[in-house]
Amino acid sequence: MITVVRNLYQYRELIAALARKNIVVRYKQAYLGLLWAVLKPVMLMLIFTLVRSFIGIETDGTPYPILTFAALLPWIFFQESASEGVGSVTSNAALIRKIYFPREVFPITAMVTKLVELAISSLILAGMMIYYEMMPTLQALWVPVIILYTMTVALTISFFGAAINVYYRDMAQMLPVALSLLMYGSPVIYPLTLVHKKLVEEQIAGDWSNHLYTLYTLNPLAGIIDSFQRVLLKGIAPDINALLPGALLTLFILPFAYLFFKRAENWFADII
Amino acid sequence: MPIIEVKHLTKEYDLGAVTSLKDTVRHTFARLTGKPTWQRERFKALNDIDFTVEEGEVVGIIGHNGAGKSTLLKHLANVTKPTHGEVIVRGSVAPLIEVGAGVNPELTGRENIFLNGAILGIPKKIIQQKLDEIIDFSELEQFIDTPVKRYSSGMTVKLGFSIATSMNADILIIDEVLAVGDLAFQRKCFNRMEHLITKQNKTVLLVSHNIRQVERMCSRVLLLNKGAVEVDDLPSKVCNIFYQQSNEIIQRQSKDSSLESARIQSSGEVENIDIQIYDQDGLEVSELVSGDPLHVKVTFTLNKAYDDLRIYVGTHRTDFIYLTVSGTSEYTDKLAYGEGENTVEYKLDSFPLASGTYCVRLAIFDSFERALFTGESLLIFTVKSNQEGALNDKWKTLNLPGGMVINGKEYRSKRHTEGQ
Numbered sequence: 001m002i003t004v005v006r007n008l009y010q011y012r013e014l015i016a017a018l019a020r021k022n023i024v025v026r027y028k029q030a031y032l033g034l035l036w037a038v039l040k041p042v043m044l045m046l047i048f049t050l051v052r053s054f055i056g057i058e059t060d061g062t063p064y065p066i067l068t069f070a071a072l073l074p075w076i077f078f079q080e081s082a083s084e085g086v087g088s089v090t091s092n093a094a095l096i097r098k099i100y101f102p103r104e105v106f107p108i109t110a111m112v113t114k115l116v117e118l119a120i121s122s123l124i125l126a127g128m129m130i131y132y133e134m135m136p137t138l139q140a141l142w143v144p145v146i147i148l149y150t151m152t153v154a155l156t157i158s159f160f161g162a163a164i165n166v167y168y169r170d171m172a173q174m175l176p177v178a179l180s181l182l183m184y185g186s187p188v189i190y191p192l193t194l195v196h197k198k199l200v201e202e203q204i205a206g207d208w209s210n211h212l213y214t215l216y217t218l219n220p221l222a223g224i225i226d227s228f229q230r231v232l233l234k235g236i237a238p239d240i241n242a243l244l245p246g247a248l249l250t251l252f253i254l255p256f257a258y259l260f261f262k263r264a265e266n267w268f269a270d271i272i
Numbered sequence: 273m274p275i276i277e278v279k280h281l282t283k284e285y286d287l288g289a290v291t292s293l294k295d296t297v298r299h300t301f302a303r304l305t306g307k308p309t310w311q312r313e314r315f316k317a318l319n320d321i322d323f324t325v326e327e328g329e330v331v332g333i334i335g336h337n338g339a340g341k342s343t344l345l346k347h348l349a350n351v352t353k354p355t356h357g358e359v360i361v362r363g364s365v366a367p368l369i370e371v372g373a374g375v376n377p378e379l380t381g382r383e384n385i386f387l388n389g390a391i392l393g394i395p396k397k398i399i400q401q402k403l404d405e406i407i408d409f410s411e412l413e414q415f416i417d418t419p420v421k422r423y424s425s426g427m428t429v430k431l432g433f434s435i436a437t438s439m440n441a442d443i444l445i446i447d448e449v450l451a452v453g454d455l456a457f458q459r460k461c462f463n464r465m466e467h468l469i470t471k472q473n474k475t476v477l478l479v480s481h482n483i484r485q486v487e488r489m490c491s492r493v494l495l496l497n498k499g500a501v502e503v504d505d506l507p508s509k510v511c512n513i514f515y516q517q518s519n520e521i522i523q524r525q526s527k528d529s530s531l532e533s534a535r536i537q538s539s540g541e542v543e544n545i546d547i548q549i550y551d552q553d554g555l556e557v558s559e560l561v562s563g564d565p566l567h568v569k570v571t572f573t574l575n576k577a578y579d580d581l582r583i584y585v586g587t588h589r590t591d592f593i594y595l596t597v598s599g600t601s602e603y604t605d606k607l608a609y610g611e612g613e614n615t616v617e618y619k620l621d622s623f624p625l626a627s628g629t630y631c632v633r634l635a636i637f638d639s640f641e642r643a644l645f646t647g648e649s650l651l652i653f654t655v656k657s658n659q660e661g662a663l664n665d666k667w668k669t670l671n672l673p674g675g676m677v678i679n680g681k682e683y684r685s686k687r688h689t690e691g692q
Contacts, residue, residue, distance in 0.1 A: 017390035025378040028419075095374055099367055099391060100350040266353040269346065270285065 007102045015105055019112040037117035038124050041072040048189050057190050058197070062233055066128045070233055071188045071225045073125060077118045078150050078221060079179050084110035085158025086165055087172050093272045103265045104258070107158035111151045118147070129232070137235035146227050146238070153220045153250050159257035163264035166272050185219055192226035192242060220246030273362065274324035275443065275475050276348065280357035283318040283343055283499075317343045319499040320357070327442075330469050330476045332486035332507060334514055335496035336521070341479045344496070345445050348477060363442030363475070366392060375432050377421035381412055384420055388435045402438050409464070410434035411457070430457055437464055444468065447479045465489070487511045519629040519654070522590050536647035542636055544573040544613075547651040549632070562658040562671045566623035568632055568651075570616045580606045580639035585618035588648060590629050596620065597633075606639075626668045627657040 008015070027033045048068045059067050088106035089096065096103070129136065165171035187195065198204050199213040216222055223243035230236050318340045325331050333341050346352045347359050349367040374391040375384050385406055389399040399406075407416050410430045412423075420428055446465070462485070469476050469489060480486050486493060486507065493510040495503040503510045550567040551557045560566065568585055586597030598618055600607065632651040636644045658671065675684035 013396055014390045014393070017387050021376055021379060021383075021387050024383065025376060028378055095391065097346075097351065098349075099374065100365075101391075101393070269352040 007104065008108060011101060011105050014101060015109050015112055018105070018109040019116070022109065022113040023116055034120055038121045041069060041076050041121050042124065044072055045069045058194055059191055060193050063132055066132055066134070066233060067191060067229060068189065069125060069128060070229045073118065073121050074146065074150050074224050074228045075183065075186060075188050075221065077114055078154050078224070079183070080117070081111045081114040081151065081154035082157045082161070082179065083175050084114060085154060086161030086175050088158070089162040089268060090165055090169070090172070090272060096268050096272055103268060104159070104261060107155055107162050110158065111154060134233055136232060139231040139235050139237060142227065142231040142238055146224055146231070149247070150224050152254065153224070156250055156254045156257045159261040163261045166264065166268050182219070182221070186221040187225050191229065192222055214245055217242050217245045218249055220250050222246060275327045275362050276325040277360040278321055278323050281318055281321040281347060281354050281359055282316065282356040283347065284314045284316050284355045287313045287315050316499050321501055323494065323501060323504060325475060325477070327475055328473050329492060330478065330490045332490035332493040333477060333479045333496060334483060334486055334493060334510070339496040340499040341496055342447060345447050345477065345479055349445055361443065365443045365445060366436070366439050366441035367445045375420055375428055378419055380419055381416040381431055384431060385435055388432070392436065392439050394439045406434045406438050426454060433461055437468065443475045443477070445477045483511050483514060519590070522629060522652070537643060538645045539643065541575050542572050542645040543575070545634070545645065546571040547632055547634065549651065549653055559654045559656060560623065561656050562627060563622055563624050563673070566620040568618040570618070570634060571613060573613050574609055574611055577609065577611045578638060579608045581609050582637045583616050584635040585616065586633050587630050588633055590631060592648065595625065595630070623655065624671045625655055626671045627655050629654050
């Protein structure tokens with residue numbers, strides 16, 4: 001893990017240059033440029049708001065559009081980081097075959113690239129907060145920590161996925177399907193408070209309710225999205241109980257994912 | 273302590289396509305349950321290679337296609353890992369393997385300079401300092417802010433080379449990159465490489481098919497053959513061995529295909545063409561000594577009689593540079609040829625070319641300049657050097673008689689003084 005951080009520092013210029021390239025290449029010939037990055041969360045927010053007017057989702061007082069937008073930001077950041085990260089090694093085949101540098105530079109670069117898009121979407125969120133007259137409190141200082149945690153989760157998936165994708169391109173096909181399923185298993189359309197209320201307070205699944213809630217929060221995104229909404233919109237500290245299961249799971253898997261990636265790395269140039 | 277150490281390096285590749293997920297699962301299952309597993313055929317790209325390079329050495333690596341040159345460089349650049357053995361590199365490596373690997377077509381020239389610099393590990397500050405120099409060297413001032421996708425291929429390569437050679441590394445790895453751009457730019461690249469090698473005293477590994485270049489620039493040459501180091505010696509020795517091998521291959525190939533080889537056009541009116549060369553005593557040979565007479569005999573069969581034919585016999589090098597030719601029309605006016613077998617002999621009093629492999633060509637036209645037959649590489653023969661211990665034949669193409677006057681005393685080349 002220390003080597004990752006050291007490499008990260010040593011290769012910071014390369015990561016910055018590659019991320020810059022990614023962004024420039026993606027938006028270069030597009031007239032609207034970086035505005036396209038905010039289109040996806042905005043559209044989804046509008047659709048969810050529309051759907052909610054039919055089916056009714058309890059939001060305990062926070063206006064639904066901003067609640068779901070604040071959920072979409074970390075979610076889309078995670079989703080795109082993971083899928084970009086998984087494809088990052090294969091899409092740089094030319095470099096892999098010619099020049100050596102630690103290959104984890106590629107998934108990390110994918111995260112950094114998405115960070116820029118996240119920053120732009122955040123401007124929209126800031127605008128909405130002004131509209132709804134929500135003042136950020138000191139709790140907003142948690143945001144960088146939450147984003148860093150999200151990147152760690154996406155990186156864990158990327159390490160596994162990118163290495164497997166070099167051998168079996170099935171990975172890149174499978175991931176979008178898996179991720180869109182995961183969205184329904186994450187508190188994006190509905191808030192975590194609703195899940196908590198149904199399972200922990202109302203015990204609708206009987207004896208299994210508490211276990212099911214733990215299982216639900218094993219998904220790191222549950223804690224991430226909930227914390228993001230809490231610290232920004234509600235001005236309260238993150239809910240450690242919701243964060244802990246997912247965080248433990250991530251910390252447990254990350255070293256394995258990294259070692260797996262480093263082991264597979266030796267044959268990237270031969271197989272890719 | 274050597275800067276590069278290669279110990280028993282072996283690299284194997286699996287032949288055939290990458291195994292499907294199904295095969296992998298079955299394979300793993302078989303291994304887990306202790307059943308016999310099956311192996312795909314493996315190919316040894318590198319076979320037990322051993323060598324060391326000291327700091328400041330300029331080592332050329334030559335070999336025929338598929339000898340393992342590029343695979344070896346990939347190991348030195350740490351792009352791939354050995355199957356067995358070990359590669360130790362003490363110092364930073366700048367791989368100029370195929371210039372332009374990192375050039376992105378969407379970015380402008382200037383953006384690419386920074387991106388490639390970062391990829392090659394050059395700090396941004398240094399690139400900023402060298403930016404003008406790089407742009408200047410690439411001769412692309414006018415286009416530097418245009419996306420590279422609108423560049424010509426030559427321009428892209430120029431850009432790549434300019435970036436790659438501007439970095440400071442202990443070891444330079446160069447694979448065929450000098451053959452870029454037009455002649456003038458090649459010259460410039462060449463000078464820059466020589467500057468890097470001689471002035472900055474860097475360790476350089478150079479892979480090229482341009483043997484003359486390797487011979488000129490390197491202090492030591494490795495000849496690879498089928499993944500193994502065949503010879504590791506001084507450039508002149510190794511390059512000579514390589515030339516011999518190449519000529520043998522060319523000769524073998526042309527023998528296999530004999531008269532059906534390419535570059536033959538025939539209208540079908542001339543058949544059974546047979547070409548032989550003879551020595552002074554009238555014996556058929558395939559080898560002669562430089563400066564000896566050349567005597568080529570062409571036998572052919574005509575379908576019908578012609579009242580005039582123009583027959584040209586000549587020689588050329590294996591790279592199709594024409595050397596000599598004579599036509600019947602130079603010596604006679606109209607001359608009739610009867611139906612059936614005819615012979616034409618081509619006699620040169622001296623064939624003064626340096627040792628090497630040469631070929632015979634033949635063309636037959638009728639009186640209306642219509643080609644009945646044209647062909648090249650119809651017969652291959654070798655020329656041996658005529659002097660023991662003379663200057664190496666790589667320094668010359670022609671081997672003309674002559675002499676030198678040293679301090680007033682005239683010295684003639686032995687062979688020709690003997691004869692006269």
